[in-house]
Amino acid sequence: MSEMTADLAEEHSAATLATERLDAETSERIRLERELSEVQAKNKELNRNSERLEMELLYARSDLNGISEEDDEDNDGENGGVYKQRYERVFRELEFTKRRLRQQHEDDLEQLVGLKKQLEKKLNDAYEEAEEQRQVVGQWKNKVQKLNGEMNDLKLLIEEQSARNNLLEKKQRRFDSETQMLNDELKKEKNAKERISREKEILMTEKYSIETTLADTKLELELKEEKLNALQREYDEITCGERTEEEVTTLRRQKIEMERRLQDQEEELDELASQVQLLEQAKLRLEMSLESMRKEAKKETQLRDDELEEMRGNAQKRVKALEAQLENEHEERTMLLRQKHELERRLASAAESERHDRQGDEVIIRRLKNDLRKTKALLRDCQMQLDMQKADMPGKNVIRQLKNQLEDTECARALAVKSKQSLESELAETQLLLEESTRLRREAEERSNLLSREKSELQSQLEENEEELAEVFKKYKAAVQQMSLDQVALQEQVSLVSELEVERNQLKEQLTELTSKLENAEFMGDASSSLLAKRNEFKVKELESKLDLEQSTRSRLEVQISRLKEAAEKLQAEISASKAREQQAHDQIRKLQRSLRETKEELSASISRESDAAQKRKELEKRLENLEAESAGDRNDLRLAKKRIEDLQVALQGELGDSVSDPSESDLGDSDCDSIDTYMPNHRGSILDSKRIPKKLLDIIMKSKCRTEWLKKVQEDILQINIKNLEDRTECRYKIAHVKFEQKSNRQPGIKWTDERKKEHSDRG
Template structure:
């Protein structure tokens, strides 16, 4: 019991630990969901940054495609204006050709990417359809298996009902056996009452014995009187006697001889009757012995059959319990796999839908980009045609300056968003480290729980061994009880035989008393021999009575001892039955708790596996986002480098111009503003500072 209480305490601690681990796993799942959402937000921000950088590139290309350094002074000379416009025109033509080539290459690259994306999506869709078909086949197989298991469960239910009916029949037999035990107890009680009656009869017999002794003393007196009478007769025979007295004596002698013959005949008849009674007694003893042997054999066979039936039913019940547990576990596994397959089907359908939506969005984006590029191309052609015909006005230059300022502001915003993305990426990495640490702790706790479950299994095996030992002791006590019952029945038969002998002896004593009375009445000398015989016979009968009393007292002591043993065995049997019932209940409770712990452990392992899969997916997404960030940074660096190169080319073109100082003075008013100068300085600083930051980000991504 102490061991079982320790087991219950350990199981409660195990449940509390399992609940704590479940709470921690729920917290981890919530954190992982949060991380996935943040990753999706980062991906959306990266896409927005890419779109923004593309827009900036297009705006810068459109801005650089226009002439930047056109002078608005109308008082300049025509020749100088012509040379300046010619230089600007040549440079614009070169930039236009460069933009045409770049747009063509970009268009080809986008088309290649679109074709590759279409092929990839088609492949993914085909794989998804194949996987869905396989999952449907698997679901069909599991449905067939579940139907098969349901049929087997129905068969097992029928078998259990049969076993229950057999158990009820065995319980009826057990009740019958208990009733027989009750009857035996009642018979023992009756035997006790009979023993008390026999004690009373013993007292009466002792009183009768005392009376017989008194009668024997009177017989001695009569013998003395007879001897005196014989002496008197001898004296009279020598004396003068009359003939009448002689005749009277002869008559009395003849009568006494006749009575002696009659008594001898009666004694012979009594001896024949005694022999017949002894033969009948022997026959009865032999029949009783055979009946006892048959009863013992039948009781032994019945006990063996009961033991075999109990053992077989116990084994069958154990096998059915194990089978039911296995089927319950298989059913739970099937249900979990079914739910997992349904979830995977839903995720695949959602993924398919999202892939289709992404494909449609990509197609729309590509179409939009194509339209945009076509519009830009048309705009560039229109501007080139306009440049050929007209001189740009100051409004166009102001528009270009405004576009440059907008581009500068957008660049600063892009740098800030990049820094924010890097800080959020570092936070995500730290959170992932915390999640891995918590997962390791949960794995250690699961291993500890598995060890505790193993210890509980060993304790259950020890309890089962103790239960088997108790069952063996119970069978031995039942056998002892049966043997005691057989001995009790034998003692009852011997007591009945002794009672019959006692009755016969009483009858014989009564006959002897009658004969003694007859002898006393006769008072003849010829009856001396018969009286001596009767005295010897009475002594033998008294010795037999004493022996019977001794045997009876010994049998009573043995009967009392056997009754005490019977009561002890019955109390032990009841105690063992109560212990067995308690152990069976505790065994059921421990099995139930073990089953619950197994299910909780399996659920925790499934959760851990789900968390591992989610973490792997999150790490993959993080890697993809890092690679996308690296590519975006590279693209941004290239775009900034291109912008700086274009700006440098524009400045070189401005400084290579051989116009007069008056033209430069005119340009100092509005051509190069302080905003443009700060913009160029920031571009240079950004191009210088970008390389170390990108290198550091690349090292982080590789880590």
């Protein structure tokens, strides 16, 4: 666009420079015209001065003549010498002044002529320069019009491009708004999830603190109850010491039960340790699987990103290639439209020329019909005269021959009319072929438009698939983030498990201490051992509750892991489905490209066939023009032959009334026949091609006996010419039919040009 504006500015500056030059030349021409008018005024003034001087000279001469006469009369020659000297002196002065004036006048005229020539030369140069500048201005105007047309086309293209850009910007804005909305929703959900998790942790901590306080209060209550029971027992022992043996037995039973319980707790602790080990192994397996899944997911995302980039680049290349193909198709369509307009113009001109030729042929046919009527009238008159003069047999033979010749000319005329009709039908068939080719070209254009629409639909579908892939990747990223969060939670649970293991070890140590204390109590018989056993039982219960909590968290984590696996499988299925859809879209694009290529090949083939048909049609039209020219020449020859026949009829009618010739004339006729026989082979072409028969030869023919032979020879020559023309026309029709059949065989490949068809066309010809 900038180059076009620069060219337009240069052309505008050149146009302004040309207008300035034209203005300067017009001002120069006006100045020169003004100078010419001034010089012409000076010339007129000089002419008036010269005329005035001549008049003064005449007056001076008349005065001198008067003075000389008076002196002659008065003095009678006394003072003649003085006056004569004066006269001579004045005469010399007058001659000198006259010569000087003449010289001055000639110089002025030469100056005027030179000025006039210079002015004419300048005017011619100015006119030539003005004409050149006018031509240059016309050329620049044409260029400006062309550039305006190109600029309008560029404006239309820019408007289309801007409309397309606006549409793409709208789509981009819509996509950005949707992505922003999705991001906002994701942020909201993430914030809500974090808030809920924080609240859950706070509640869990509160619950745990409440449970611990409750357990502590329960322990304190139990301890107080135990202390109360111990005090009560001591009081009972103090009050009644008879039951010591029973208490010892009960203590032994309690010891046995406590040992059994300790064994059970040890077994449970072993089971818990094995479960913790299993959980650790499961945790390691999960960590390894998560790490491998993370690596695989990273690799898959990287591969998908690379594939998407490659697919996007390929799609852009294909879109550019398709745009270039569309531009080429647009240029080809414009060229085809131009060729179509050119062919329509040629067809219109051909139809117009054909109409003029048909009108001329109709005029010729009308003239031939009038000539035929005249010849028929003459023939009837000749027949009447021949019926009246039955004695003269050679005249009848001549008239019969002339009648046969007229019939031959009528047959030739009918053949010419038939050939003209066949040529008209062939021209109509060529027009039908041209219409068929235009129809095929229109169908190809419609097909190309349909393919372009399908291409745009596939492009939009490809964009939708890309959007779906982007959404799937977003979901995948969200799932990966969720998996990372779950992994963090799992690590926290693992840390909790490790803490619980530490607590378990501590409890084991406490258990060993309690067992040692219990043994000491057995030996020592201390009553406080029961309190320690109860404490141990409470601690074991607490451990059991913690173990239940860990089992519930483990089951919950397993459920979350299974859900995450299901989500990952769903994402994999969606990705595979999107890949399948993308592959289908690529297959459809390849099919459309193949169909577009096939339509282009068909279009190029149809264009080549159309160009071949147009070239053959041009050749046939040229051949038809040549044949029409030959037929016009044949008509002229027939007209001349008819004129000769009329002349012969007139001459024969004049000869029929005469008497039979004498032997000397017959001898002369024999000699004339010999001369005609010698003249005819040498001058047959001139006789047939000339406008009239030579007078000498006509006299010889009229006087000779070989009139019928000469007429037969003329008739044979005319028939040979007609046969030759008919052969040329049949050959032309045969070639036209062959061309048409080739065009039909191009449209219908199953048809072949056989010998039967050749024979059929030759029979038609």
